[in-house]
Amino acid sequence: MRSTLGSCVARTIALSTTFALAAAAQTARGTTSAMHIKIAAVGDGPMATAMKAQQAEWRGVTTSVANRGRVDIVEGAQPPLMQQGDYMLFEGTDAIVVKPAEKSFVLLQSAQLGGRAMLGGLQITLNNAVAKLDTLGPGETIDGRPTQHYRLSATYEMTMAAAGGGPPITTRQTSDYWIAAIPDFPATPFNKTTAQDTRTAGPMAELAEKLAAATAGLPRGGVVVRQLTSTRITMSGMAAGTDNTTEISDIKKADVDLDRLVLPSGFTQRTLPGLPPVDSTSSAAVEKWRTRPKP
Secondary structure: OHHHHHHHHHHHHHHHHHHHHHHHHOEEEEEEEEEEEEEEEEEOHHHHHHHHOOOEEEEEEEEEEOOEEEEEEEEEEEOOOEOOOOEEEEEOOEEEEEEOOOOEEEEEOHHHHOOOOEEOOEEEEEEEEEEEEEEEEEOOOEOOEOOEEEEEEEEEEEEEEOOOOOOOEEEEEEEEEEEEEOOOOOOOOOOOOOOOOOOOOHHHHHHHHHHHHHHOOOOOOEEEEEEEEEEEEEEOOEEEEEEEEEEEEEEEEEEEEHHHHOOOOOOEEOOOOOOOOOOOOHHHHHHHHHOOOOO
């Protein structure tokens, strides 16, 4: 009897150990933080009316392990991309928006978001692209962390026409970065600087190269805890734009469930209105999100 009881106890302990190890394998040490995004339209006239459609404000909670992360929208929205209850998975320059209520997801591919010479039948041409980075010294203390202040300025002219010509659209964009030295915290799609190894094709290639060269002067390993990007667009005497503010706070270490950083099975893919159809490479791109990240 004692031998049988001992064997049962041993098996129970072994099973408990196995379950504990399995559970431990699903978690890894990572980080959590709070995020606040606000997009405000500025200007008057028809162009400003169009800009107002981009206005949005939301708050989210970010969890990340290594380079993979997740932003859960807990308040507000950024239509049509994300609503409260949705979340975004991100890794490097790749991202995917998951909509649990619809059991669907939207793959954000670089080919969908830019870099094409044709857009809705319009020929796009870029001219006079300029980008520069200014180092402004110590910034304010944000969320208890000292920061360094940098400013990236870019201007370019764009023409869009079915058969050449058309009024030029001049865009001036200024991005202020407050960067804190925080180790092991990945940049999100909302506060990342231009990646130096990004290769953009099409009419935006020249601008992308100049932005990459300018941002090479930013510190490696720093976290953009606050970013203010002001965009001003001028066309045919009209002017309008947006002010985008991103703030990250309450950064702390935490144990992260790796399954929360994976696309759930059974969700169907869809595209957003106004974006090109998903290309033939999307199937392979989606598979990455079905696999747990390696800590």
